[in-house]
Amino acid sequence: MYKIVKKWIPKNSHILDLGCGDGSMLLELKKELNINGLGVDISEKNIQLSLSKGLNVIEQDIDQGLSNFGDQSFDLVLMSQSIQALKRPDLALSEIIRIGKECIVSIPNFANFKCRLQLFLTGKMPVSSALPHSWYSTPNLHLCSLKDFESLCEGSNIKISEKKLIKASGENTFLSNFFPNLFAEIAIYKLEKKS
Amino acid sequence: MNELGIIEPEIFSFNETFPLESGKSLDGFELIYETYGKLSDKKDNAVLICHALSGNHHAAGLSNENDKRPGWWNELIGPGKAFDTEKYFMVSLNNLGGCHGSTGPSSINPSTNEKFGKEFPLVTVKDWVNSQNLLRSYLGIDRWLAVAGGSLGGMQALQWAIDYPDLVEKSIVIAAAPKLSAQNIAFNEVARQAIVNDPDFEKGTHHPKRGLGLARMLGHITYLSEEVMKEKFDRDLKKEKIEYGYDVEFEVESYLRYQADNFSDKFDAHTYLLMTKALDYFDPAKYFGGNLISSLEQTKSNFLIVSFSSDWRFSPKRSKEIVNSLVAAKKPVSYVNIESFQGHDGFLFPDSRYVNTIKTFLNSDV
Secondary structure (H helix, E strand, C coil): CHHHHHHCCCCCCEEEEECCCCCHHHHHHHHHHCCEEEEEECCHHHHHHHHHCCCEEEECCHHHCCCCCCCCCEEEEEEECCHHHCCCHHHHHHHHHHHEEEEEEEEEECCCHHHHHHHHHHCCCCCCCCCCCCCCCCCCCCCECHHHHHHHHHHCCEEEEEEEEECCCCCCCHHHHHCHHHHCCEEEEEEEECC | CCCCCECCCEEEEEEEEEECCCCCEEEEEEEEEEEECCCCCCCCCEEEEECCCCCCCCCCCECCCCCCCCCCCCCCEECCCCEECCCCEEEEECCCCCCCCCCCCCCEECCCCEECHHHCCCCCHHHHHHHHHHHHHHCCCCCEEEEEEECHHHHHHHHHHHHCHHHEEEEEEECCCCCCCHHHHHHHHHHHHHHHCCHHHHCCCCCCHHHHHHHHHHHHHHHCCHHHHHHHCCCCECCCCCCCCCCCCEHHHHHHHHHHHHHHHHCCHHHHHHHHHHHHHCCHHHHHCCCHHHHHCCCCCEEEEEEECCCCCCCHHHHHHHHHHHHHCCCCEEEEEECCCCHHHHHHCCCHHHHHHHHHHHHCCC
16 A cells, blocks of 8 residues: 555655554655655544654544645645545545645445455355454444445546555455456545646 | 652842843842753753643652652653653743742842832743743753643743744643633633732732632632542532531532632732733734734744643643644644543643653654
């Protein structure tokens, strides 16, 4: 994931990482690209881990809104596999497009063939390495397929300028490139506002 | 025995004219201060602690052999604590205008040979920062590794970052606000009125004990959350049943009266008036057209802003104003809101997340 993302990011960028987790992505970007990063997270543990990496991180619930961040105030907004866990991904998406000059969003693909097969054959909600939670305790409130996500972007006047499809392990295979909605487990998009 | 043992305070004397923000000036002053830990050879481990409204220089350790209560931030300052004295050289002073040994209303005015009392000029957070900077230079410290404080102390930390951007590496602003709200000023005004309307204040005895006690009672209510008051006192009665009179009946009344008594024996009323005024006047954006973002643009430190969930005196919302302005000014800032039921006083207690956050922030390379 990091290997792909870093190719899309210019050196010295001012980056907001929404749902920064333990801060490892920001730390890598800081080390290699000398970015100026700010993480946002809600978990005490993740905030502490990010701080211990020497990163700046703000405790904030993204579901409560992002109105405290100014229009186009960051070169880039990152949201790595968090959007499906938010109460209103559509509102969050329009907010990150407002805040960042560019945005990188990654999502787990619910229409991956493994998910389809599990649901079809077992009649149970799919559980996989990309989606490891049971239906009753999953933080993923709004799972979607790549097609779903792309049509949300289209309807929200958002341009997909780059797209990369990978497996949960991070590898990028022939099948996931040619039949993304069926084979990709995780999709990474670079987005910007349609001019 | 306390880990830091007995701490001997020291005095810094400044013998030149010291101009104040108000336009008045002081013909020199003295500051009483304590230090904990050792200044490194490179002099790169000094941390300044700024005190709150009724605080003083004695932040940690014991004052003497019979001292039963260690300094006000002893839970956070010491070996292995949030401010680890094995690593950092901590400096803590009594601010100008204080009543614990620094020049203030209870000091003798050399031109009259009497106590300054109400003649002592009002000093501001900016004045404190300027005087603390003179102390820094006297101590041979080129630059603070950090300036930290809670409440009014946090406001000093913020002012430091704005006024001396090259002299502060990290700013730790705890349970503070970028300026007081009308409600905050209103509480301070009631406290001041309690003092100035005490007949003993009029007589100029400098010890309006009842008024000062009332001010303290009021202040104390604003330092605690409703939850912590419920837990400590609930509606418990001092005696077995209600007596239908005006003597102390509820535990909470007894507690407040004890606080009032204890405080007003030790604290100077003019200092209390002055400190509340310094709070009311605090507004670093004032010199930047009222724009907090502009005032922060010149800062160079990395900020840690901490709030406490049940603090209603300077609520998390007020801390977020500082955070959001720093983000807008593209300055490095971290923010945590500590889950606590202690109210504003939360900043005095060693909650484990609070302690770890400060420790990690101080320790990290930024």
